[in-house]
Amino acid sequence: MSSTRRRFIMGATGAAALIGAGLWRTGLLASPRDEPLRPLQVPPLMDARRQGNALALQVQRGQTEFFRGARSATMGYNGSYLGPTLRVHRGDDVQxxxxxxxxxxxxxxxxxxxxxxHLDGGPHQNIAPGASWRPVLPVRQPAATLFYHSHVHGRTAEQVYAGLAGVLIVADDQEARLNLPSEYGIDDLPLVIQDRWFENGRMLLPNGMMTLMHGRRGNTLLVNGTPDAQARVPARLVRLRFVNGSNARTYALAFDDGRPMHWIASEAGLLAAPVAMGSLSLAPGERAEVLVDFSDARRATLVTAPDPNAPMMMGGPMSRLRPDGVGREPVLAFEPIGPSENSVALPTRLVAHAAPDPSRATRRRRFNLDMPMGAMMGMGRMMRGAGPGGSTGTFGINGRAFDMRRVDERVRLGDTEVWEVSGDMMAHPFHIHGTHFRVLSRGGAAPMLRDQGLRDTVMVGEPVELLMQFTQEAAKAPFMYHCHILEHEDNGMMGQFGTA
Structure with missing residues (x-):
C-alpha cells in the first residue's frame, strides 16, 4: 500500500470518528422521499455561429423545484440552475x-x-454586481467537451454548488468528418453529474469542518439538475458527454447490465482510437466522451461505485439513493425508443496524435498539494475566512497558501516543461489553466489507461509527471493551477503562473 493511500485511509478513519462524535450535522441524515423517474432535462443549446458569434449570459439567482412542492434557492446562467450549452467553432472569434x-x-x-x-475568467477577471464583462474568445483548438463555471476568489465552491456551471462544446471540421452521433439532445447528450444535499426536498449547503476537509458532498445525484433522471435515446449508437460538476465527489461510472462504454475523448479532445471500458472514473472538473450502443433496445442504467475519496459513513444510510447489491448507486436510466438501427457505426480510428517527447522539456518543476493533518486543528480559522488577498493558509501548494498578489511561477511562452505533481492525505484532481498536458508517468511507472489523451485535469496522489507546453500568454493576468475539490481551492490549495 502506498504512503499516500495509507495517509488517506488514516484521514478517512479520523473523519468517521468525527462524524460519530456528532460534528456532522445530524439533521441532514433525513432522506427525501422516494420519487419516480423523471425525464432528463437537457440544457438549451446556444450555437455561436447561428448567433453571429455573439453570446449573452446573465448570472442570476433563482428558485428551482428539484422535487415537487419544494423550492430551493439556486443560481444559474440565463435560468435558475446551471446554464445553456454553448457551442463554438474552431477558428472563430466569439464575443x-x-x-x-x-x-x-x-x-x-x-x-x-x-x-x-486576461480572457480566462479566473479570479483576476472579477465581475462586480451589476457590471458586465465582454471578452472576445479566440477559438483555436480541436473539438472537445469543456466546462464553464464560477471561479470567484473565495466563493467558487458555494457558487458552483448553487448552480453556476455549464457545458462548453468546441466543434471542428475534422470531428464532423468522423460521422459521430451529433444530434444535440437526441443522440448527443451533455450530462453534468453532481451530488447535492437535500432535506425534505430542498437543497441545502453543507458546512462545517468535514465539509472543508473533504469537500461538499451530497446525498442525492443530479444529472443536468434532474434527480432520479431517465433519458429516452434512439436505439442506436449514442454519444454521452460526461462532465463531473461535483464540488468533491469522484465517480466510477458503469452500466448495470455490463454493456461497454467506448471512450472517445478526454478533456482536450478526441483520442487516437476508441477504448472499450467497463467502468470509467471521473474526478471533479474532468470530462469524458463515450459512445454507447443501445441498438438492442433494452433499458439500462448508468451507475456509480462509492467514491474512494470520501470519508467513511458518507454513503450508505446517508444517501437517499438505494444502492444495488454491490453498493452502486443509480445515476441515469436509459430507455431506448424507436426502431433498432445501426445507422452510425463505431469508428476504428479517430484523430492522429504525435507521441509525447519529454526530451523537449527545458525545465522540471515539482508541486505538492499540501493537506497537513494539522489542518483539522485550523478549521475554526478557516471558517472565519481569509485575510486580504489571500486564503486561510491551512491548505496550500509547496508549503504556501494561495495569494492573489503573488505569482508563484514564471514560464516562457513556447517552452515545454515537465511538472511533477503529488498530493497529501487523499487523491486530488489537479487542474491547470491555459495549457493542455500529457501524463508521462504515475508513481514512477507507466500511466494508467485512463491517463491517456490530452488533459487539463488529472487525479494525483502518488507523484504524476505531466508534459506541458505553454502556448498562451499570461503577461496581463496569470493562470491558475489548483486542486479541483473546490473547498480545497477556496482555502489555499491554488497557485498561479505568468509568462515571461
Whole structure:
C-alpha cells in the first residue's frame, strides 16, 4: 500500500470518528422521499455561429423545484440552475457578454479553453454586481467537451454548488468528418453529474469542518439538475458527454447490465482510437466522451461505485439513493425508443496524435498539494475566512497558501516543461489553466489507461509527471493551477503562473 493511500485511509478513519462524535450535522441524515423517474432535462443549446458569434449570459439567482412542492434557492446562467450549452467553432472569434445580476462578485472561467490569461475568467477577471464583462474568445483548438463555471476568489465552491456551471462544446471540421452521433439532445447528450444535499426536498449547503476537509458532498445525484433522471435515446449508437460538476465527489461510472462504454475523448479532445471500458472514473472538473450502443433496445442504467475519496459513513444510510447489491448507486436510466438501427457505426480510428517527447522539456518543476493533518486543528480559522488577498493558509501548494498578489511561477511562452505533481492525505484532481498536458508517468511507472489523451485535469496522489507546453500568454493576468475539490481551492490549495 502506498504512503499516500495509507495517509488517506488514516484521514478517512479520523473523519468517521468525527462524524460519530456528532460534528456532522445530524439533521441532514433525513432522506427525501422516494420519487419516480423523471425525464432528463437537457440544457438549451446556444450555437455561436447561428448567433453571429455573439453570446449573452446573465448570472442570476433563482428558485428551482428539484422535487415537487419544494423550492430551493439556486443560481444559474440565463435560468435558475446551471446554464445553456454553448457551442463554438474552431477558428472563430466569439464575443460573450456576461452580466452579473447576482448581487455579489462572480467570474466565468472557460475551463479547458486555450485563451490568454486576461480572457480566462479566473479570479483576476472579477465581475462586480451589476457590471458586465465582454471578452472576445479566440477559438483555436480541436473539438472537445469543456466546462464553464464560477471561479470567484473565495466563493467558487458555494457558487458552483448553487448552480453556476455549464457545458462548453468546441466543434471542428475534422470531428464532423468522423460521422459521430451529433444530434444535440437526441443522440448527443451533455450530462453534468453532481451530488447535492437535500432535506425534505430542498437543497441545502453543507458546512462545517468535514465539509472543508473533504469537500461538499451530497446525498442525492443530479444529472443536468434532474434527480432520479431517465433519458429516452434512439436505439442506436449514442454519444454521452460526461462532465463531473461535483464540488468533491469522484465517480466510477458503469452500466448495470455490463454493456461497454467506448471512450472517445478526454478533456482536450478526441483520442487516437476508441477504448472499450467497463467502468470509467471521473474526478471533479474532468470530462469524458463515450459512445454507447443501445441498438438492442433494452433499458439500462448508468451507475456509480462509492467514491474512494470520501470519508467513511458518507454513503450508505446517508444517501437517499438505494444502492444495488454491490453498493452502486443509480445515476441515469436509459430507455431506448424507436426502431433498432445501426445507422452510425463505431469508428476504428479517430484523430492522429504525435507521441509525447519529454526530451523537449527545458525545465522540471515539482508541486505538492499540501493537506497537513494539522489542518483539522485550523478549521475554526478557516471558517472565519481569509485575510486580504489571500486564503486561510491551512491548505496550500509547496508549503504556501494561495495569494492573489503573488505569482508563484514564471514560464516562457513556447517552452515545454515537465511538472511533477503529488498530493497529501487523499487523491486530488489537479487542474491547470491555459495549457493542455500529457501524463508521462504515475508513481514512477507507466500511466494508467485512463491517463491517456490530452488533459487539463488529472487525479494525483502518488507523484504524476505531466508534459506541458505553454502556448498562451499570461503577461496581463496569470493562470491558475489548483486542486479541483473546490473547498480545497477556496482555502489555499491554488497557485498561479505568468509568462515571461
Amino acid at each position: 460573450v457578454a456576461i452580466t452579473n445580476a447576482l448581487g455579489e462578485d462572480t467570474t466565468v472561467h472557460w475551463h479547458g479553453l486555450l485563451v490568454p490569461g
